[in-house]
Amino acid sequence: MFRRREPVPFAFIAEADQFRSNVTPPPRERPSTSQVVGRTLIGLVVVAGLAGSLLVGMPAVSPEQSPAQTQQSEASNGR
Secondary structure, eight states: OOOOOSOOOOHHHHHHTTOOOOOOOOOOOOOOHHHHHHHHHHHHHHHHHHHHHHHHHHHHHOOSOOHHHHHHHHHHHHO
16 A cells, blocks of 8 residues: 655644643532442452352362272272
8 A cells, every 4th residue: 555645734633732622521420329339239249259150160170189080099909
């Protein structure tokens, strides 16, 4: 692809950085008590779910021998 080498008058873009509006935005609405409580409960449920899945999943990744391997070694030792 090739670039256009024509000069384009975009002086208004340079002036846009200096422009300041005299219109103030409306103030933010404060969340109600029920909204704060709801957001807190959702956060707690998410954290509890992550912690619970970690606790449930830990035995699956532990390096200890599983009961099936223990039974096989006991059977081979008994012969």
